[in-house]
Amino acid sequence: MIILVINSGSSSLKYQVREGDDVLAEGLVERIGEAEVPDHAAALDRVDGEVATALGGRSIDAVGHRVVHGGERFSEPVLIDNEITRAIERLNPLAPLHNPAAVTGIRAITEKWPHMPQVAVFDTAFHRTLPEHAWRYAVPDELYRRFGIRRYGFHGTSHAYVARAAAELVGAEALTGIIAHLGNGASVTAVRDGRSIDTSMGFTPLEGLVMGTRSGDIDPSILLFLMREGYSEQDLDALLNRNSGLKGLTGTNDMRSVTEAAESGTERAQLAIEVASYRLAKYVGGYHVAVGGAQALVFTAGIGENAAAFRSAVVSKLGALGLELDEDRNSERSKVARAISTSSSAFPVLVVPTNEEAAIAEATADVVSRS
Numbered sequence: 001m002i003i004l005v006i007n008s009g010s011s012s013l014k015y016q017v018r019e020g021d022d023v024l025a026e027g028l029v030e031r032i033g034e035a036e037v038p039d040h041a042a043a044l045d046r047v048d049g050e051v052a053t054a055l056g057g058r059s060i061d062a063v064g065h066r067v068v069h070g071g072e073r074f075s076e077p078v079l080i081d082n083e084i085t086r087a088i089e090r091l092n093p094l095a096p097l098h099n100p101a102a103v104t105g106i107r108a109i110t111e112k113w114p115h116m117p118q119v120a121v122f123d124t125a126f127h128r129t130l131p132e133h134a135w136r137y138a139v140p141d142e143l144y145r146r147f148g149i150r151r152y153g154f155h156g157t158s159h160a161y162v163a164r165a166a167a168e169l170v171g172a173e174a175l176t177g178i179i180a181h182l183g184n185g186a187s188v189t190a191v192r193d194g195r196s197i198d199t200s201m202g203f204t205p206l207e208g209l210v211m212g213t214r215s216g217d218i219d220p221s222i223l224l225f226l227m228r229e230g231y232s233e234q235d236l237d238a239l240l241n242r243n244s245g246l247k248g249l250t251g252t253n254d255m256r257s258v259t260e261a262a263e264s265g266t267e268r269a270q271l272a273i274e275v276a277s278y279r280l281a282k283y284v285g286g287y288h289v290a291v292g293g294a295q296a297l298v299f300t301a302g303i304g305e306n307a308a309a310f311r312s313a314v315v316s317k318l319g320a321l322g323l324e325l326d327e328d329r330n331s332e333r334s335k336v337a338r339a340i341s342t343s344s345s346a347f348p349v350l351v352v353p354t355n356e357e358a359a360i361a362e363a364t365a366d367v368v369s370r371s
Ligand code: ADP
Pocket: 182, 183, 184, 185, 212, 253, 254, 255, 256, 257, 259, 301, 302, 303, 306, 307, 308
């Protein structure tokens, strides 16, 4: 089955065409809304042109959409119809930047190819198994009932994919362990018997770890303090989502630059790595307790897969759990799933490459062939 995987942003559209493990085409259309590409329909025409050349006469069988927010309703991928599209649209307030773009993408495809099967794959779905004591915030119940304020968690497609691959690597039927997805956005998930039971992102992707440009956990009173100092809602949004994290601490959001600067002795870069790795190590300790004893710690995504120095900074703080890295294995450059711990480590530390497009395509093919 030939699947077109689409990740719609408000001004961009990322796509990949897959047939099983083969990537037949991929690309990115940017600056949607500007003169050359006025809307998502125009972006799609461009994708169609690029894809047609690559497919040489064959055609797409189904489309899989990455949808950031599935709210409380969606715990797995679904075949899209008008009602599902409206349900995703109703979740717009919970993901004001992402869900409207996904809906626009879905409608553009419906318009262009009315009979094309489309599947929505939700970033929140894997975390629908969180127990209530993990997803509740200790605030009045009214906030949950009126606004849906609770922990949802994100990066679920990646965490689920990596959980399966890690289980395979350690020879377990299902993973009981901790997965650190460290990209520009970063989150860590506690997995027991293959199911998510806690995760560091919350009501929005802002909570939890130190990220490229997001602060992760902070005292909410800081917001109240800054509001009294005259900061507006927009100021606070930009401050915490776009100008904090590694960028706030060092001036750059890119971990590669930060690690290079740290190695050449820049103190602010060294401090940023300490702050970020310490935060993650604390979560790993907590989630080790949550899962009742992890059987693996897994690193994935851009930083998790490539930043050996950062992995080392994290694991060096986890001696209390009996974890020990094999520094040779850790610094090896490789694109395959592998263990990077010593044989005497209390449980293995793994690097498992994530592949959200493959996971979305697989889920799409699965839903379409069952429908
Ligand atoms: P996104 O969340 O945008 O998909 P990625 O998963 O691609 O992000 O991760 C991007 C991050 O990975 C960046 O901070 C980048 O600097 C970092 N990264 C990629 N390669 C390396 C490397 N060799 N060393 C350190 N950091 C790296």
